[in-house]
Amino acid sequence: xxxxxxxxxxxxxxxxxxxxxxxxxxxxxxxxxxxxxxxxxxxxxxxxxxxxxxxxxxxxxxxxxxxxxxxxxxxxxxxxxxxxxxxxxxxxxxxxxxxxxxxxxxxxxxxxxxxxxxxxxxxxxxxxxxxxxxxxxxxxxxxxxxxxxxxxxxxxxxxxxxxxxxxxxxxxxxxxxxxxxxxxxxxxxxxxxxxxxxxxxxxxxxxxxxxxxxxxxxxxxxxxxxxxxxxxxxxxxxxxxxxxxxxxxxxxxxxxxxxxxxxxxxxxxxxxxxxxxxxxxxxxxxxxxxxxxxxxxxxxxxxxxxxxxxxxxxxxxxxxxxxxxxxxxxxxxxxxxxxxxxxxxxxxxxxxxxxxxxxxxxxxxxx
Amino acid sequence: xxxxxxxxxxxxxxxxxxxxxxxxxxxxxxxxxxxxxxxxxxxxxxxxxxxxxxxxxxxxxxxxxxxxxxxxxxxxxxxxxxxxxxxxxxxxxxxxxxxxxxxxxxxxxxxxxxxxxxxxxxxxxxxxxxxxxxxxxxxxxxxxxxxxxxxxxxxxxxxxxxxxxxxxxxxxxxxxxxxxxxxxxxxxxxxxxxxxxxxxxxxxxxxxxxxxxxxxxxxxxxxxxxxxxxxxxxxxxxxxxxxxxxxxxxxxxxxxxxxxxxxxxxxxxxxxxxxxxxxxxxxxxxxxxxxxxxxxxxxxxxxxxxxxxxxxxxxxxxxxxxxxxxxxxxxxxxxxxxxxxxxxxxxxxxxxxxxxxxxxxxxxxxxxxxxxxxxxxxxxxxxxxxxxxxxxxxxxxxxxxxxxxxxxxxxxxxxxxxxxxxxxxxxxxxxxxxxxxxxxxxxxxxxxxxxxxxxxxxxxxxxxxxxxxxxxxxxxxxxxxxxxxxxxxxxxxxxxxxxxxxxxxxxxxxx
Numbered sequence: 001x002x003x004x005x006x007x008x009x010x011x012x013x014x015x016x017x018x019x020x021x022x023x024x025x026x027x028x029x030x031x032x033x034x035x036x037x038x039x040x041x042x043x044x045x046x047x048x049x050x051x052x053x054x055x056x057x058x059x060x061x062x063x064x065x066x067x068x069x070x071x072x073x074x075x076x077x078x079x080x081x082x083x084x085x086x087x088x089x090x091x092x093x094x095x096x097x098x099x100x101x102x103x104x105x106x107x108x109x110x111x112x113x114x115x116x117x118x119x120x121x122x123x124x125x126x127x128x129x130x131x132x133x134x135x136x137x138x139x140x141x142x143x144x145x146x147x148x149x150x151x152x153x154x155x156x157x158x159x160x161x162x163x164x165x166x167x168x169x170x171x172x173x174x175x176x177x178x179x180x181x182x183x184x185x186x187x188x189x190x191x192x193x194x195x196x197x198x199x200x201x202x203x204x205x206x207x208x209x210x211x212x213x214x215x216x217x218x219x220x221x222x223x224x225x226x227x228x229x230x231x232x233x234x235x236x237x238x239x240x241x242x243x244x245x246x247x248x249x250x251x252x253x254x255x256x257x258x259x260x261x262x263x264x265x266x267x268x269x270x271x272x273x274x275x276x277x278x279x280x281x282x283x284x285x286x287x288x289x290x291x292x293x294x295x296x297x298x299x300x301x302x303x304x305x306x307x308x309x310x311x312x313x314x315x316x317x318x319x320x321x322x323x324x325x326x327x328x329x330x331x332x333x334x335x336x337x338x339x340x341x342x343x344x345x346x347x348x349x350x351x352x353x354x355x356x357x358x359x360x361x362x363x364x365x366x367x
Numbered sequence: 368x369x370x371x372x373x374x375x376x377x378x379x380x381x382x383x384x385x386x387x388x389x390x391x392x393x394x395x396x397x398x399x400x401x402x403x404x405x406x407x408x409x410x411x412x413x414x415x416x417x418x419x420x421x422x423x424x425x426x427x428x429x430x431x432x433x434x435x436x437x438x439x440x441x442x443x444x445x446x447x448x449x450x451x452x453x454x455x456x457x458x459x460x461x462x463x464x465x466x467x468x469x470x471x472x473x474x475x476x477x478x479x480x481x482x483x484x485x486x487x488x489x490x491x492x493x494x495x496x497x498x499x500x501x502x503x504x505x506x507x508x509x510x511x512x513x514x515x516x517x518x519x520x521x522x523x524x525x526x527x528x529x530x531x532x533x534x535x536x537x538x539x540x541x542x543x544x545x546x547x548x549x550x551x552x553x554x555x556x557x558x559x560x561x562x563x564x565x566x567x568x569x570x571x572x573x574x575x576x577x578x579x580x581x582x583x584x585x586x587x588x589x590x591x592x593x594x595x596x597x598x599x600x601x602x603x604x605x606x607x608x609x610x611x612x613x614x615x616x617x618x619x620x621x622x623x624x625x626x627x628x629x630x631x632x633x634x635x636x637x638x639x640x641x642x643x644x645x646x647x648x649x650x651x652x653x654x655x656x657x658x659x660x661x662x663x664x665x666x667x668x669x670x671x672x673x674x675x676x677x678x679x680x681x682x683x684x685x686x687x688x689x690x691x692x693x694x695x696x697x698x699x700x701x702x703x704x705x706x707x708x709x710x711x712x713x714x715x716x717x718x719x720x721x722x723x724x725x726x727x728x729x730x731x732x733x734x735x736x737x738x739x740x741x742x743x744x745x746x747x748x749x750x751x752x753x754x755x756x757x758x759x760x761x762x763x764x765x766x767x768x769x770x771x772x773x774x775x776x777x778x779x780x781x782x783x784x785x786x787x788x789x790x791x792x793x794x795x796x797x798x799x800x801x802x803x804x805x806x807x808x809x810x811x812x813x814x815x816x817x818x819x820x821x822x823x824x825x826x827x828x829x830x831x832x833x834x835x836x837x838x839x840x841x842x843x844x845x846x847x848x849x850x851x852x853x854x855x856x857x858x859x860x861x862x863x864x865x866x867x868x869x870x871x872x873x874x875x876x877x878x
Contacts, residue, residue, distance in 0.1 A: 222744060223742065223743055224733055224744055227726070227744060228733070230719075230722075234721050234722065235719050237715045238715065238718065241673065241710055241716040241717065241731070242698050242699070243674060243675075243697040243698025243699030243701070243702065245697065357384055357385060360385070
């Protein structure tokens, strides 16, 4: 009955959107007076040409997997969580507190502690807008965006006040103790003389992110809760008929979403910076929206889209380093990807459906 | 015949993607006649009329108005060609007066006052001529649906329509209002207007039309003189096979009271008092039918019983009161108490349209232990269950992986029914069981409801189709404006009396 086979919907459409975004980006690069081919070459080499490049690409990807999953889970209950940024900031606060004030004997325990603290803090930060949505009907988009600013203000306050070590001039916490430092890819994959991933920030959190992908997949498609979340997302009136409580679903899905966004902090705060600095999230919460859109809210899609954005991020940094192309170019590319995969989805979909239909009809005639 | 047909369509075809909604349709409608178009949901009636009114462009075919070949690219062109349309869902501005609605879009100039004055004069003339009495200064939201429909007709006439198309005009009317409408149509016809009446109700076709065209699966299967056909024949032409219009049922074997509703009141979110002090009961082994024009509190009654609207009063099921406001007033708790519910609107409530058939079969019962597998859902078990249910209820196509939206209305309803009836409930709430369902499936659905009754279950049936109420019910209650107007036995009453009650008149009062 569907106009298109599933693979076309899942693979072909994002791919075409991506090519369109890339084409327009190429035109912009041309307009700046640089060569798009050269630029692509640089990006690929910089992001994927060495284990060092990979180490950065995967580090960024880890952030985006967490925030992408966060937005996806909320999407399934038709909640648009734009607050990933703030939830990740507050998650970072949780990680900082637990790393600074709990004496951990070993990094593995500190990782578990970090995950829990990040998730709980992120979830709590999402819980307030969720409650306002469920009980007062305050629109989640508005409240989560406002909570981003509140989170930023909160961190500002704490990092120049209570959490700043005495005598420090920098708005940041002190260095976390040695035992909370997570093993980086360099620690894990370098044997003997050859140092792989030297100096790159990718760390064990990447594997936590992969586990999170599987967990979200199982949650959404294999559990009763996921069934209820999706049912509510498709039709609130039907969910009510079935006895699914809207309040419960909004609260739980938003808290899972916030928890996932918060968990990003084990990567950027505990794994990389090893202390909490201002603006640690660096917009990853917003990129999560693009990642979720492009990944069609499916964990596997999110994983692939996060890798892509990791590549764009790292490649973009390289571009800024070696050419006149500013780093903001990456923001342009992201915006184009969001535009094509989100807002202009139908522009690609409708003609493609027609092509498939025509193809089907011809096949039927031939048969 | 010397006169040219008012409308002639030749070889109209239209497809939407893979669906061919209209296949090579030709039809001639003579001036000064009422021409019925009958067909099941999805037969292509509305598409055809939308083409005639300029909403869709036909892929092929020609339109002739009074013998002149006419292109109708948009609704302005249709109006210019003298075609007026009364939609099933009225297109009126709720907070405008009747007069303002009539003039809207047909103002004479930038200044409103002269237009309104002219419209007032014309409305008066039209009212006298056609029995179309409407207060021109009434606000739309204050007048009843019957009146609103008259405004729609007036709008068309004010725009000099000679051809009037009415799409399912009686869906929201009481029998008395429907009779009034048909009188108006007769008057219009006498004045030489041409009327096309689209409906799925056989009786209206038989009562009101001169000729009738039957559509099935996008094709025009027959055009006949109404006087030369019968409901039975029309039904066969619509479905393509012999169907029984009668419900076979034996006398009810009534036992204990299962559902006892006492002084139920429901006030909705906007503060409107929807159900007023309603009391009734339903016993095991009987069908209680609740008749009424839609919007008179029946929906809210079902919602409270189904657990997703709050109410005050007492509802006793199987001797135990159920929770109307607290933690146990949800659909899940109701199901645990043996109450199954086929909701009025299967697309908004009964089904998740994007869910697969198998996911929908578990819907509402997804807590059932047999659907669980540790912390996960046992999707394999649900699918197996779905295959069985689809077979027993003859759901077509019997593919559990198809999304609910891919099934026809009748098959969607069968999925809901299969889910609810197979739970073996003590009490089945069922709202509009055959709305938007094809005749073939209606027969099957009615049989299932009667079979459940014969197993000794209590059934509460809410329907706006009086014929359905009369055919199925063992007792009939009528609701009007949130109140119970009284109960009748089907053998002691008729459509006329029930129709009066549906309009708020009791026998005592009417006398």
